[in-house]
Amino acid sequence: MNGVGRSVPRVDAVAKVTGAARYPADVAGPELLHAKVVFSGRPHARMVAMDVAPALAVPGVVDVVTAADVPVNEYGLTMFDQPVLVGVGATGRSAVPSDVSRWEGDQIAVVIAETPRAAAEGAAALRVDWEDLPIVADLEAALRDEVLVHDETATNVYVHDRIRKGDIAAGWAQADVVVEGTYRLPHQEHAFLQPEAAVSYLDTDGRVTVEIAGQWAHEDQAQIAHALDLPPEQVRVIYTAIGGAFGGREDMSLQIVMALATRKLAARGIDRPIRCVWSREESIVGHHKRHRGLVHAKLGATSDGTIVAVEADAYLDAGAYNYTTNKVLGNLHLTVSGPYEIPNARIDSYGVYTNAVPGGAFRGFGSPQGAFVAENQMNKLAEVLGMDPVELRMRNVIREGSIGPTQVPFPPGVSMPEVIEACAQAAADGTDEAAAFSPIASLPSVGARIRRGRGFACAFKNVGFSFGFPERCEATIELHGDEEIERVVLHHAGADVGQGAHTVFRQMAADAVGVDLDKVDTVYSDTATTGDSGSASASRLTFMAGNAILGAAEEADKRWRDGDRPAVGEFRYVPPPTDPYDPDTGRGAINFAYGYVAEAVDAAVDLDTGHIRVHRVVCAVDVGKAVNPKLVEGQVHGAVVQAHGYALTERLVVVDGRIVNPRLSGYLVPGALDIPDRIETVIVEHPDPRGPWGARGMAEMPFIPYAPAVVAAIHDATGIWFDEIPLTPDRVLAALRA
Amino acid sequence: MTVNGTRYDRDVEPRTLLVHFLREELGLTGTHVGCDTSYCGACTVIVDGRSVKSCTYLAVAADGADVRTVEGVAVDGTLHPVQEGFWERHGLQCGFCTPGMIMSSVALLEQNPAPGEGEIRHAIEGNLCRCTGYHNIVRAVEYAAAKMRGEEPPAPDWEVPS
Numbered sequence: 006m007n008g009v010g011r012s013v014p015r016v017d018a019v020a021k022v023t024g025a026a027r028y029p030a031d032v033a034g035p036e037l038l039h040a041k042v043v044f045s046g047r048p049h050a051r052m053v054a055m056d057v058a059p060a061l062a063v064p065g066v067v068d069v070v071t072a073a074d075v076p077v078n079e080y081g082l083t084m085f086d087q088p089v090l091v092g093v094g095a096t097g098r099s100a101v102p103s104d105v106s107r108w109e110g111d112q113i114a115v116v117i118a119e120t121p122r123a124a125a126e127g128a129a130a131l132r133v134d135w136e137d138l139p140i141v142a143d144l145e146a147a148l149r150d151e152v153l154v155h156d157e158t159a160t161n162v163y164v165h166d167r168i169r170k171g172d173i174a175a176g177w178a179q180a181d182v183v184v185e186g187t188y189r190l191p192h193q194e195h196a197f198l199q200p201e202a203a204v205s206y207l208d209t210d211g212r213v214t215v216e217i218a219g220q221w222a223h224e225d226q227a228q229i230a231h232a233l234d235l236p237p238e239q240v241r242v243i244y245t246a247i248g249g250a251f252g253g254r255e256d257m258s259l260q261i262v263m264a265l266a267t268r269k270l271a272a273r274g275i276d277r278p279i280r281c282v283w284s285r286e287e288s289i290v291g292h293h294k295r296h297r298g299l300v301h302a303k304l305g306a307t308s309d310g311t312i313v314a315v316e317a318d319a320y321l322d323a324g325a326y327n328y329t330t331n332k333v334l335g336n337l338h339l340t341v342s343g344p345y346e347i348p349n350a351r352i353d354s355y356g357v358y359t360n361a362v363p364g365g366a367f368r369g370f371g372s373p374q375g376a377f378v379a380e381n382q383m384n385k386l387a388e389v390l391g392m393d394p395v396e397l398r399m400r401n402v403i404r405e406g407s408i409g410p411t412q413v414p415f416p417p418g419v420s421m422p423e424v425i426e427a428c429a430q431a432a433a434d435g436t437d438e439a440a441a442f443s444p445i446a447s448l449p450s451v452g453a454r455i456r457r458g459r460g461f462a463c464a465f466k467n468v469g470f471s472f473g474f475p476e477r478c479e480a481t482i483e484l485h486g487d488e489e490i491e492r493v494v495l496h497h498a499g500a501d502v503g504q505g506a507h508t509v510f511r512q513m514a515a516d517a518v519g520v521d522l523d524k525v526d527t528v529y530s531d532t533a534t535t536g537d538s539g540s541a542s543a544s545r546l547t548f549m550a551g552n553a554i555l556g557a558a559e560e561a562d563k564r565w566r567d568g569d570r571p572a573v574g575e576f577r578y579v580p581p582p583t584d585p586y587d588p589d590t591g592r593g594a595i596n597f598a599y600g601y602v603a604e605a606v607d608a609a610v611d612l613d614t615g616h617i618r619v620h621r622v623v624c625a626v627d628v629g630k631a632v633n634p635k636l637v638e639g640q641v642h643g644a645v646v647q648a649h650g651y652a653l654t655e656r657l658v659v660v661d662g663r664i665v666n667p668r669l670s671g672y673l674v675p676g677a678l679d680i681p682d683r684i685e686t687v688i689v690e691h692p693d694p695r696g697p698w699g700a701r702g703m704a705e706m707p708f709i710p711y712a713p714a715v716v717a718a719i720h721d722a723t724g725i726w727f728d729e730i731p732l733t734p735d736r737v738l739a740a741l742r743a
Numbered sequence: 744m745t746v747n748g749t750r751y752d753r754d755v756e757p758r759t760l761l762v763h764f765l766r767e768e769l770g771l772t773g774t775h776v777g778c779d780t781s782y783c784g785a786c787t788v789i790v791d792g793r794s795v796k797s798c799t800y801l802a803v804a805a806d807g808a809d810v811r812t813v814e815g816v817a818v819d820g821t822l823h824p825v826q827e828g829f830w831e832r833h834g835l836q837c838g839f840c841t842p843g844m845i846m847s848s849v850a851l852l853e854q855n856p857a858p859g860e861g862e863i864r865h866a867i868e869g870n871l872c873r874c875t876g877y878h879n880i881v882r883a884v885e886y887a888a889a890k891m892r893g894e895e896p897p898a899p900d901w902e903v904p905s
Binding site: 012014015018020021024025026027028030031033196198199248250282284286502503504505635636638641642645670674676677680684 | 766770775778785813817822831835840842863864868871878
């Protein structure tokens with residue numbers, strides 16, 4: 006009768022197939038005004054003067070918001086290192102000098118007008134004088150420290166994590182074989198289909214209200230309140246339907262500036278809603294990316310395949326502001342040595358400011374970069390040792406009780422061995438060809454000019470917030486009725502970014518209370534009516550919300566039995582606390598839960614064109630308990646295809662701090678003809694002892710091992726190792742002809 | 744022009760795009776704008792039986808035409824088989840590309856009632872989706888095609904693990 010474990014249809018499906026679902030750009034209102042955000046367009050420049058008078062003179066322009074209107078002109082999810090608006094003169098107090106543009110997407114003003122066209126004309130009329138500064142174009146330039154992106158730091162290298170485990174010299178002394186590599190990782194653009202948009206107004210209680218598509222309503226509220234110097238309860242954030250996110254909506258885009266716009270007009274007695282809709286180009290220029298980076302890595306093993314030492318120096322290009330770089334770096338730092346128990350490790354990871362687009366959250370959050378290095382190193386090691394790559398992994402893989410690179414045991418529920426075996430088995434089952442993933446040309450060629458190959462990779466990633474961040478999630482459940490429960494109302498802030506969170510919340514609430522699904526009504530994603538859920542990120546919502554819902558149901562049940570009508574249960578779930586990395590050794594219990602994944606890829610390379618076709622992907626992922634198996638499959642398909650773009654087609658070109666191809670015509674997201682022919686999902690259900698119904702997070706996992714699995718398949722086909730992606734035809738062809 | 748069976752007579756600026764006319768003038772916000780460069784297909788509508796990208800199609804070019812949008816696909820509150828397919832076969836996640844996908848699929852099935860998987864992929868090639876990975880969209884269209892031919896849709900290839 007209940008919800009968990011069934012592939013029930015999505016709660017939002019009918020609204021989304023009929024066009025009734027409302028995204029931010031669809032929100033209208035009486036006397037709607039329109040806003041245009043003005044970007045600096047300068048990767049590095051000091052503002053000398055800005056004259057808003059010409060903009061105000063444009064017919065239809067109502068007002069212009071500048072830095073002078075920002076009470077506290079600083080923003081940042083994990084550190085305040087970014088001005089809300091760059092400007093000169095009397096700007097609000099700020100932790101960071103606010104007269105410098107440090108990337109082309111720095112915002113300098115918001116023009117409010119009667120029509121979108123008038124707003125655009127007003128923006129074009131703004132007069133700004135800049136003094137251009139030398140541009141720190143990339144990691145290489147930043148590491149020279151000749152020019153600082155932030156004057157207030159002594160070096161562009163502003164964060165450094167360390168791991169020191171065992172005795173690295175002794176490790177190398179034991180090693181019979183050593184594999185070394187230098188890996189270059191590209192930016193990736195989220196390219197969610199719905200560009201940023203928002204509507205702001207004063208609600209009936211006079212609260213500054215922003216309707217937007219985001220990932221964490223209460224964090225948006227907190228950031229707005231900080232910048233506007235308001236108590237949070239005077240700010241309201243409501244999420245409309247959200248057109249994809251993938252981490253790209255975790256930071257502020259329009260949240261703060263739209264609240265500022267409404268507040269400025271309210272002070273003039275103008276009470277009209279304001280809407281802003283970004284173009285695709287504004288979206289690509291205006292939000293962060295998956296970090297580009299550079300990693301030198303070294304892996305040593307004895308001749309029987311026992312890994313004895315690992316070293317790595319990893320650099321992430323943070324871009325102009327931290328966003329979540331310090332946290333993303335932490336994940337790269339942890340995963341760059343892979344899901345293997347290695348007694349001796351020396352890892353240094355650095356976050357580096359440049360004048361490029363900021364790096365930040367994107368599905369996998371540093372783990373794709375880490376796994377790219379770790380898994381390529383493993384596959385190369387297998388080749389050098391002449392071992393099957395699956396066998397090499399099984400010999401070194403982490404197991405229950407294994408000590409990780411941070412010198413403490415992994416949290417209970419380690420299932421990496423089972424996941425590797427499930428994937429290898431499924432990959433062999435579906436074919437009558439040999440199951441081995443090595444040696445070269447394990448699959449027959451197609452004619453003389455098409456070569457086929459097969460590759461394998463695996464990965465792990467944390468579920469939930471890490472490194473000592475205060476993780477929590479709230480839920481409220483109301484039980485209505487008299488003798489028996491007739492109706493259940495779940496209040497939850499968690500964002501449905503497309504993954505289906507609102508569907509599984511409802512399933513879990515039905516199960517937790519013990520009623521049929523159709524008795525459960527829901528109130529979602531409004532800071533005025535729901536408690537703080539934390540973000541839709543880190544593969545955490547099913548795990549965290551499920552535990553919160555279980556707690557709220559238990560509380561409500563207690564009150565129901567006490568005679569309360571309605572019986573209301575409120576609960577805040579708090580998982581075991583985590584530690585930050587020890588600054589010298591990296592020691593610490595940095596995470597409380599993990600997800601595990603493995604993938605096998607069959608691919609073909611056209612030797613004449615360099616074009617790669619992926620025929621078959623097998624993805625085994627441990628979800629603990631599939632609350633909605635069909636939605637799990639949807640995450641696997643979506644993550645694999647997004648990773649397919651990362652591995653093969655998506656190349657963001659950033660030159661001297663400017664994005665050269667900020668359009669979908671030049672930044673190639675995979676289409677229906679580009680994708681793998683078949684994606685097979687193998688759901689492993691090894692319960693997480695702390696997970697609700699045993700569930701663990703999974704939405705990021707299938708992304709993570711895909712690129713190194715493809716690289717291994719291409720090596721299998723051609724004998725060439727690629728240490729840089731994407732594997733666009735020109736890059737493949739150049740290597741084939743070298 | 745006629746939109747979803749209703750006739751509208753309006754004076755518009757020559758530079759007005761069809762998508763803006765539909766969204767702003769008629770309030771039909773189910774047609775989405777995803778890229779402004781006719782690359783993503785979120786704005787796909789059907790004009791005189793052909794799927795077009797309304798972000799690069801002038802409203803005046805549709806003068807006198809029969810325009811259909813996602814709002815006009817269901818009949819009397821009953822979902823069109825393509826809509827039902829996207830619902831039944833989990834062919835959507837965030838839903839932003841869905842109206843355009845549905846319109847491209849409807850146009851395909853009106854011309855080709857029994858498309859193969861390759862033909863379906865070709866038909867939706869101009870519609871980007873960042874969430875689903877497309878496989879379930881193809882299944883949704885196969886479901887609809889069978890339904891429209893009066894056949895039992897193929898059984899879902901998904902079994903809930905016991």
